[in-house]
Amino acid sequence: MTINTDMTVRVTAITPVAEKVKRFRFERVDGQPMPVFSGGAHVVVAMRDGDLLRRNPYSLMSSPRDSRAYEISTLRVENSRGGSAFMHEKLKVGDTLVLSQPINLFPFDVRGRKHIFMAGGIGITPFIAMMDQMHREDRSFELHYAIRNRSHGAYWKDLAERYGTHRVKIYVDDEKLFIPVDNILGSQPLGTHLYVCGPSGMIDAVLAKARGAGWPDQNLHSERFLAPPPGKSFRAILKKSGKTITVGTHQSILEAVEAAGIDAPFLCRGGACGQCETGVVSCEGTLEHNDHYLEPDDKKSGRKIMICVSRLNGSEITLDL
Amino acid sequence: MNINFRQETFRGDFTFKNSPDTVRRFPFPFHEDSYMYSVNMEPHVRGAPGSAFDSLIDVDEHYVSEMQDRALVLKEDPLRCQALPHMMTSQWDTLELIMEQQAAGYPEHFTLTRDGDNWHWVNRPLGIDQKFVFGDASTLPYEPMEYITRQAQGDFCIVDQRDNNLWMDAGMVTTQADWSLDFDIGMNFMEWHGPVPLAHQIGVFERALKFLLNLQQGKPVRRLNWTMTINPRLDTSPENYPKWGPDRMTVTPENVGNKVHLRCELQSLWRLPRSNAILFVIRCYLIKMEELVTVPKWARRFPRVLRTLPPELVDYKGLTRYRQTTIDWLSKFDDGAPTSPGIFPD
Numbered sequence: 001m002t003i004n005t006d007m008t009v010r011v012t013a014i015t016p017v018a019e020k021v022k023r024f025r026f027e028r029v030d031g032q033p034m035p036v037f038s039g040g041a042h043v044v045v046a047m048r049d050g051d052l053l054r055r056n057p058y059s060l061m062s063s064p065r066d067s068r069a070y071e072i073s074t075l076r077v078e079n080s081r082g083g084s085a086f087m088h089e090k091l092k093v094g095d096t097l098v099l100s101q102p103i104n105l106f107p108f109d110v111r112g113r114k115h116i117f118m119a120g121g122i123g124i125t126p127f128i129a130m131m132d133q134m135h136r137e138d139r140s141f142e143l144h145y146a147i148r149n150r151s152h153g154a155y156w157k158d159l160a161e162r163y164g165t166h167r168v169k170i171y172v173d174d175e176k177l178f179i180p181v182d183n184i185l186g187s188q189p190l191g192t193h194l195y196v197c198g199p200s201g202m203i204d205a206v207l208a209k210a211r212g213a214g215w216p217d218q219n220l221h222s223e224r225f226l227a228p229p230p231g232k233s234f235r236a237i238l239k240k241s242g243k244t245i246t247v248g249t250h251q252s253i254l255e256a257v258e259a260a261g262i263d264a265p266f267l268c269r270g271g272a273c274g275q276c277e278t279g280v281v282s283c284e285g286t287l288e289h290n291d292h293y294l295e296p297d298d299k300k301s302g303r304k305i306m307i308c309v310s311r312l313n314g315s316e317i318t319l320d321l
Numbered sequence: 322m323n324i325n326f327r328q329e330t331f332r333g334d335f336t337f338k339n340s341p342d343t344v345r346r347f348p349f350p351f352h353e354d355s356y357m358y359s360v361n362m363e364p365h366v367r368g369a370p371g372s373a374f375d376s377l378i379d380v381d382e383h384y385v386s387e388m389q390d391r392a393l394v395l396k397e398d399p400l401r402c403q404a405l406p407h408m409m410t411s412q413w414d415t416l417e418l419i420m421e422q423q424a425a426g427y428p429e430h431f432t433l434t435r436d437g438d439n440w441h442w443v444n445r446p447l448g449i450d451q452k453f454v455f456g457d458a459s460t461l462p463y464e465p466m467e468y469i470t471r472q473a474q475g476d477f478c479i480v481d482q483r484d485n486n487l488w489m490d491a492g493m494v495t496t497q498a499d500w501s502l503d504f505d506i507g508m509n510f511m512e513w514h515g516p517v518p519l520a521h522q523i524g525v526f527e528r529a530l531k532f533l534l535n536l537q538q539g540k541p542v543r544r545l546n547w548t549m550t551i552n553p554r555l556d557t558s559p560e561n562y563p564k565w566g567p568d569r570m571t572v573t574p575e576n577v578g579n580k581v582h583l584r585c586e587l588q589s590l591w592r593l594p595r596s597n598a599i600l601f602v603i604r605c606y607l608i609k610m611e612e613l614v615t616v617p618k619w620a621r622r623f624p625r626v627l628r629t630l631p632p633e634l635v636d637y638k639g640l641t642r643y644r645q646t647t648i649d650w651l652s653k654f655d656d657g658a659p660t661s662p663g664i665f666p667d
Contacts, residue, residue: 005537005540035538035539035594036594037538037594037595038594038595038596038597040597041597064595101537101538101539101540102538103537103538104597107482107597109483110408110410110481110596111483133595137410217484218483218484267535267537273535274531274534274535275535
């Protein structure tokens, strides 16, 4: 186990996988092994795009025990803030990037008697690593994977071949094949855990059905990476560091803070982990809470904000930073 | 660094003592002249050469004798080592971590050679030479956690992370300050800290739990905790209370120096890679009062800490019966001069 944290890596392969989906392979520049990890983990990829330093989280999809390289797959998003456009259009084999250590905010419950994965689109990636680990550990699992059409869907053929069609079920929107969520939820043995990853609407719908069918919260798991939504530009006064910065339309508060040379804590950069919780001293305007972390009371109080995804609709905010 | 391993006992005739070099590397837990609970965690990175922080899994002159004492405890009470069935992956993570750290820190004493999953472990101080297959428990004489923690100083708990909480689901606990793994196994973080006074009210455990849930791979953290023990006894367990509880009545002004020990726990917490569990290492260090006063800064500071300790902590740590006698004895070594910040000797 290494004690140093960030790892400089070289892009050693870029492989088109499906329409708008590419796979990227990273190997360490210093020749050291990549740390092994647990299925469901992500890394934060730091990339220099001109003057901009971008940091985006991506689920690891390579085998968790393979210490030669990490692999991620990304979808080219149309109205992207630039992260996926950078990965798809600017990044070349041979370029270097900096990766964080693996972080797992979507672990599976090791006590589970059976594990059901429901994936929508690019939400498949964490499950690829999880299934690799579970297959090796001889755990019971099945995958229900919804794709738009067979040319958009990534890895569906490989996964069905590797784990068998009894464990990997593919549903194609364009062919009017949809995940029979009610049937699946209604017929599971005690001790089954459900994992959902995909578009927010899909996650909400599946979790609501599961709760309605009497599934305990402890058996329901989901992961969604929110991209920081855009909004109007505003001023942020950082009380502790005595700086005033401007948060741009397509910038999160966290990104603006980092651009000003101030270190703020973060882990997921997607509003889930709680690491970037920041005190709000005062604000002129309305807080737009976009995270999944703060309790409703905290959001109402107006005294806390998750600066990775949430912002201000107004003119000025003073932060305890 | 070659270590001269002492032959000594932590029971019966209590021949344990620290050599002068080991006294100076004692992880003294007080950075100022008073003490209160706090979330006092810092990165667990290598510290000054020769200190207890020199290697991230510390091995010292007591290693061989401590391992012999652990074997005696386990022989009498096998329930000191337990692992729930879902913890097997985290057991292997633990074995890897300890072997890697001991081999890296003390190459003259430990060697780990790996060829894929075929591993070869050599532990010279204990005379062990073991070839095994990583991931196949049938190739080791014990389950992986028990195997490696019979060869590592300190107690080890592996806590599983789920439902936004941490669960005490495996451990090797034989050098504990009056708590029981057999009692706590399966409990969550809030449950097993239930008995601690004052800290709940100031929100220490909520903050500590939040912090630990986000503990990152490759970034271990540490904190120091402490209590006091009469006679250099490692196994002060609730199960054995009748053997050590009465010792607290035996302290007199004449025997304080040799009988009363400051007990420090160097606790380190590590995110485990394959299981996403957390390894919690509780490494116990003992020092006699007569050894402690050979460091003038500590001799001044410790009586001041004891004098100002909140009464709830005095009771919880079990110091009530001998605290005053100890302060009286130590005060001879406190000339009232100011002490320098930090824990290290001047």
